[in-house]
Amino acid sequence: MEASKVRNFYAIKVTGGQEMSVAIMLEERIKTNGINEVFSIIVPPALKGYLIVESSGPHVVKLIISGIRHVRGIAPGLVPKTDIMNMVSKKPTGPAIKTGDMVEVVSGPFRGMQAQVMGYNAERGEVVLNILESAFPLQVTIPVDQVRTVKKS
Template identity: 70%
Template sequence: METKTRNYYAVKVTGGQEVNVALMLEERIRTNNLKDVYSILVLPRLKGYVVIEAGGPHVIKLLITGIRHVRGIAPGLVPKDDIAKLIAKRVAGPSVKEGDLVEVVSGPFRGMQAQVVRYDQAKGEVVLNILESAFPLQVTMPVDQVKPSKRS
């Protein structure tokens, strides 16, 4: 049985058009019945590029010819290790727990002290009680917008 090579190629696209280009590529794959394209990756941390897993550069050239917003193929292959790093789930922000005192580092409450009321690790959000407010004020924000200041 013949094993086909699968390599990752980075295709340069206009910034912000990654998803649109991926959808157009998918449509071309379906209409032309291309069997040597295995996946199309749009990575949120990789702006201006769409990564395509295919059998060879000739398949990529055939696929991207005439597609709007495509700027060309980046030279070389994208290593599988780099793809794994880019699609691996990142640990979200600092470790906080209920009752911790934190400082807000971005957003409208930047620089204010707050106490963690609730931490939803699945959503990556914290509910904070802003301590410097004249009245009780609870806000929900991403955990990466706070940094621990003191444990209580």
């Protein structure tokens, strides 16, 4: 029997914070029952409380989620493919950070502290900072998305 060529994306409502564990349970159920009409399970990091399942139909999704703990049901309607592509495509990192810029750390253990950029590695997406509010010279390397430019050099 030929597999169905229809591929739709369905949003599954789950308990917040349990997205990854539910995805693993769904994967195990799919493998053990030999269900070949589920093509992917997406755990979007920006969408808390939801999983996206790519399947041939809602009947397959209902079959795999029935009885799974932390699953709250299927969200009505389909998730458009363009939304999925926006979730999974790599966004170009374009913060114009240069050595000497003044920044504020917006997350992590140094949140709220002012710092000066000592170096920027665009390949790895990391920035080397000199924390100005410490009593001694303190250099840290953190992801560039954890800083916000305050003043250009």
